[in-house]
Amino acid sequence: MAKNKDVVMSVQGLTKVFKSGILNPEYTVAAKDISFDIEKGKIISLIGESGSGKTTVGKLILKLINPSEGKIIYNGKDISEIKEKEETKQYYRRVQGIFQDPFATFNPLYRVDRVFDLIFDSFDLDYEDKDQAIREALFDVNLNPDRTLGKFPHQLSGGQLQRLLIARALLMDVDVLIADELISMLDASTRIGVLNLLVESCKKHGMAVIFITHDLNLGYYISDHSLIMYKGRLVERGDTKKVYENATHPYTQMLFEAVPEIGERWDPDEEFLPEQVVQDVKEFYQENQGKGFVEIEEEHSVLFSDK
Numbered sequence: 484m485a486k487n488k489d490v491v492m493s494v495q496g497l498t499k500v501f502k503s504g505i506l507n508p509e510y511t512v513a514a515k516d517i518s519f520d521i522e523k524g525k526i527i528s529l530i531g532e533s534g535s536g537k538t539t540v541g542k543l544i545l546k547l548i549n550p551s552e553g554k555i556i557y558n559g560k561d562i563s564e565i566k567e568k569e570e571t572k573q574y575y576r577r578v579q580g581i582f583q584d585p586f587a588t589f590n591p592l593y594r595v596d597r598v599f600d601l602i603f604d605s606f607d608l609d610y611e612d613k614d615q616a617i618r619e620a621l622f623d624v625n626l627n628p629d630r631t632l633g634k635f636p637h638q639l640s641g642g643q644l645q646r647l648l649i650a651r652a653l654l655m656d657v658d659v660l661i662a663d664e665l666i667s668m669l670d671a672s673t674r675i676g677v678l679n680l681l682v683e684s685c686k687k688h689g690m691a692v693i694f695i696t697h698d699l700n701l702g703y704y705i706s707d708h709s710l711i712m713y714k715g716r717l718v719e720r721g722d723t724k725k726v727y728e729n730a731t732h733p734y735t736q737m738l739f740e741a742v743p744e745i746g747e748r749w750d751p752d753e754e755f756l757p758e759q760v761v762q763d764v765k766e767f768y769q770e771n772q773g774k775g776f777v778e779i780e781e782e783h784s785v786l787f788s789d790k
């Protein structure tokens with residue numbers, strides 16, 4: 484890893500095991516020993532197929548679930564120690580999530596303006612003129628305030644609602660934004676707009692974004708760093724260009740072969756793991772037994788064996 488990084492959050496050895504069932508409990512290792520740093524103003528893509536553990540990592544960062552092992556350090560503190568109400572509130576002031584289905588975030592009975600009212604009521608935001616600040620944030624995300632404010636959620640499109648949530652994140656000046664399958668609901672024409680916006684806002688405001696996706700193309704398009712997840716493990720990671728040009732883990736290589744045509748939509752719920760890949764990964768780990776996670780070039784590491 485390069486020196487002089489401006490690290491805002493550090494994920495260290497995160498593991499999450501879900502237990503389901505009571506009489507014959509089953510354990511799912513959704514995430515295992517995940518470590519990475521989140522840098523100011525950088526976009527990190529978290530890439531992997533359905534079930535690989537991406538959302539679990541996002542939820543852990545958002546404190547929606549607790550880790551089984553490992554920790555997340557923010558402002559020098561393990562976030563699992565944040566329990567008190569005011570401190571929790573301050574955490575969510577700086578760490579926010581936007582999810583696949585933007586409609587779920589809005590109460591259909593209230594005008595969309597309410598998401599702004601709520602943050603101004605809850606947080607001590609430093610703006611002289613609240614209404615002006617909202618209008619500017621909306622302009623920032625290419626929304627016309629006059630055609631947006633006063634509307635009910637169903638009167639806006641999914642893409643508009645997502646942009647509205649990005650505007651809210653900008654107003655709050657968040658440090659870390661988790662964008663989980665952000666644009667998979669949007670049609671092709673809107674997607675690029677939302678993506679570009681995310682990149683611009685991130686750079687302009689120094690906001691870090693964890694961009695969760697199953698789509699390798701999107702990961703490449705948008706991110707500075709890429710993290711590839713396979714069955715709860717981080718199997719390859721690094722500078723996006725390097726990972727893409729020199730994909731080394733058999734799973735990453737398979738992802739490249741499986742990349743659909745640009746613009747084609749993947750079904751995020753589709754389970755997609757050909758037997759061959761499972762076999763290839765197993766052999767790869769056997770051949771490289773004992774190696775573990777290795778930096779194969781600067782800013783590019785690969786899991787060579789699963790210990």
Ligand SMILES: Nc1ncnc2c1ncn2[C@@H]1O[C@H](COP(=O)(O)OP(=O)(O)O)[C@@H](O)[C@H]1O
Nearest residue numbers: 501503511513532533534535536537538539540
């Ligand atoms: N609350 C839960 N209880 C039990 N298993 C879960 C729970 N949430 C996720 N899982 C399991 O953990 C694994 C990873 O899920 P998830 O993080 O949602 O993957 P992704 O976002 O990459 O599709 C899956 O096998 C999923 O079924």
Ligand SMILES: [Mg+2]
Nearest residue numbers: 534537538539
């Ligand atoms: Mg998910």
